[in-house]
Amino acid sequence: MTKEQIYSTDIEPLLVTPFPSFILLPTGTIAKGNLDHFDYSTLDMERLNTQPIAHTLFSEIGNDTIESILSSTVPQYLQDVAITTKQQTTTLVTLYTKPTTFEGKEAIYVLCIPNDDIRSLNAEQQQLTDLKNGIHQSFMTVTLDSDGFIIQTNQQFLRTSHWTPKRVIGKTFWQLFPISSDSEKVTQTIWKTLQNGHIWQGDVQKITKDEQLYWVHLTAIPLFGTTPERNQYVLIERDITKDKTVQFQLEKIAYIDPETGMINVHRLAQVITSMIEEQRHFSFVYLSIDKFYTIKDLHDDLAGTSLVMEFTKRMKMYFQDSTMARINENEFVVITPLPEWFTQGFLTYLQQNPIYNGNVAVPLSLSGGITRFPEDQTTFSQLMKASLATITSVREAGGDSILSLSKSSHAALNRKSVVEKRLLLALDQKNLHVLYQPQLDIKTGKITAVEALVRWDDEEIGTVSPDELIPIAEETGLINNIGSFMLERACEQAVVWKNAGHQIKVSINSSVREFRDKNMAKSILETLDRTGCPADLLQIEITEKFALEAEAETGIIKQMRILENEGILFSLDDFGTGYGSFRYMQLLPISTVKIDQTFIRALKSEKTQQLVNGMVQLGKSMNLTVVAEGVETKDQQELLTKFGCDMVQGYFISKPVTNDEITSLI
CATH class of the missing domain: 3.30.70.270 (Reverse transcriptase/Diguanylate cyclase domain)
Structure with a gap:
């Protein structure tokens, strides 16, 4: 293959340069060029057209190098070449040579860039250049113009996408992606992000020239020009098709029956x-x-x-x-x-x-x-x-x-959902509060204990009753948070009354879910220590359901025993309404039983009176303190006194009230 077939003969544009350049014939004469920089005038150039000058210009370098330049069939790049000027001085240049033709004859195009005119990159610029080169070598890259047309790609992109430079240059950004609604949403998001001057990053699916799908991790970066029309966008991509294939296989295993x-x-x-x-x-x-x-x-x-x-x-x-x-x-x-x-x-x-x-x-x-x-x-x-x-x-x-x-059931579910959301906010903002219902010692006629009851008045959904609040709290797991809140408040209040000279026991309700936490006993003791509350002023109320489940879980019983040894009392709430088994009353550290209010309300019945009397006597026979809940009349209290009941609690004594009101009742 001849030089004419390899290199363009159009050398005019190459000569239009601010640096010295000329056409050098194999004979060493200059056919055409500009050597003003080396003090050669136009007239000198006309004379040099017939005189070998190569050895004069390149007198500082060896003949072998000169012959190599004159006979070269490939472009060459030589640094720090000494050029001899007309005034016999020397100047260092970087020399670029390229075989060409001139007027049908073989020739060499020579470009000389004086070293003084080359500005070296500083360290930061060199780092950026190295970074750019590293990116092009390690990733697929595509450069877009301000309208999204492809103006440049690298070889890694071409290999993966199966495009050729001729075919892909001029295509649009959107043509690199498959046609689908999901792809359209992604490309719109990417383009909008770039248009707003921000970087977009994520995994996207693309399509090759022959319509094969592949996945890339894409980083799209905007490059700002002097005007919006000069903006460009660079897509830096890493092929993750194999990773995605493995991911899809794992997802299929994880998500498919x-x-x-x-x-x-x-x-x-x-x-x-x-x-x-x-x-x-x-x-x-x-x-x-x-x-x-x-x-x-x-x-x-x-x-x-x-x-x-x-x-x-x-x-x-x-x-x-x-x-x-x-x-x-x-x-x-x-x-x-x-x-x-x-x-x-x-x-x-x-x-x-x-x-x-x-x-x-x-x-x-x-x-x-x-x-x-x-x-x-x-x-x-x-x-x-x-x-x-x-x-x-x-x-x-x-x-x-x-x-x-049904509409009513949907309304109930919606209400439950709202309560769940508002409860989280109430706990976070400490919007719950505590009321105390007194327990009267029948023998002394004095209030010696109170039951702490949680209350919640929400600004959006109004008052939420305990009957509605507690089941939702247990279902969502928030009962532990409520329990911690109530324990803290109860202990603080017991200390306030103690410092005022009143030994008032404070009862709090606890769920079996709370005691399944192996650190429950530790947490309670830490609260007592932190608040300065004596252990014998705290009483924990459990239900018969709690007691039945605790009987089967040794971990719960162990924690209850730890607390009992520290002086904390346990009370069995709603006595008589549970499972009819009294074995757990022997196994668990229970000191008090509370007869459920359903029996107290029915005390007019002779059979109920016999039943309640039997409950009282059973409790007394086991050396337990017996408390009657739901006492609303004087007759009920007198009858319970006759049976030998130790304490009564109910509206006849007082409804649940604030701590200040309890102080006035003591």
Whole structure:
């Protein structure tokens, strides 16, 4: 291949340069050029056209180097070359040579850049240059103009995307991504972020020239020009296709039910959360197979398949294009925009397309609940709770039905949800307060103890009764927070009364959930120490349900014994309403029993009087202090005094009041 085929013969633009440049023929003569910098005038140049000058200009370098320049067939780069001027002085230059042709003859184009005219990079600029080179060598890079057109790429990008420079230059940023709604949202976000002058970073899916999908971790950086039109954007990408493939495989294992191919409850939560964020309307259909384990035992020998597989085949056929999830072995969820009447038609479809065991149709019955977003509930947790509440109602009515939850039930669930949210705020802002209901010692006629009761008056939802508050607190786990709050306040108040000369015991209610915390006893003792409260002024009230569960959990009994040894008393609340077992009264460190108010209210009945008298005598026989709750009349108190009851508590003595009011009653 000749030089004419390799190099352009158009040397005019190359000669238009502020630096000395010329066309050098193999004979050593100059055909054309500009040597003003070396003191050669135009007239001198005309004479030099016929005189060899190479050896004069390059007199300071060896003949071998000169011959190499004259005979070279490839471009060359030489640093610190000494050039001899017309005045016989020397100047150092950086020399660039390139084979070319001139008027049909072989020639060498020579460019001389004087070292004095080269400004060296400072350390910071050199670091930036090295960083830029490192990025281009390590990552795929694409440069866009202000309108999003591709103006430059590197070889790594070309290899991965299968594009060629000729084909990709001039394409738009958006043409690098697959055509889909998800891709469109991502690219819009990236472009908008860049337009606002910010960096965007994240994982995105792209498409090659031959429409193969691949994944990259993309960092998109805006580069600001002197005007908005001169702005550019650089895309720095790392191929993560292999990592994504492994991730998808792991997610499939984590989020897909292996038997049915449906998503599981963990993936369902993500899907629902995403749909809620996008404000997409849908129905949350929860389906549960009634008496599943009985049916399975009788009919799970279906030839070549299982009962669940046959059921889910019918689900997928009926609810086509809907999202379906398997919650557990016999419960499923369908997310669908279809109307309620269509969902309810699934029962008819199952009757028309029964599952057979041999020649016998398997009698399937379903209980289902339909909850709509956003009309009924607004979070995944609420949708699940509402659906389960609906299924409970359906089963109580006989099952085999798919219904929506009633308006009143939805209202109750909504109220519960609001209470949960407001309770978190109340605990954070310490909006709960404490009232105290006195207990009267019948023998002395003095108030010797009080029961601390939590109260909550919320500015948005009004007064929340203990009967509503405590179950919600136990369900959400916030009962521990309330318990800690009540313990702190009770101990502080007992110390205030003690310092005023009143030995008033303060009772607080505790749940078995709190005592399942192995550090509960330690926490209580630390609170006593911190507040300076004597242990014998604190009494912990437990229910019969607590006592029954504590009997089976040695860890709870151990903690109770630790507290008893420190002087803390335990009282059994709601005595008589529980499980009819008195064994735990021997096992647990109980010093007081409180007869439930339901018995006290019915004291007019002779049988109830006999029952209450028996309770009092049982307590006395076990050396327990007996307290009667719910005393509202003088007759009730007199009767209880006759039975030998030790203390009474109720509205006849006082309703729950503030600590200041208790002080006035003492």
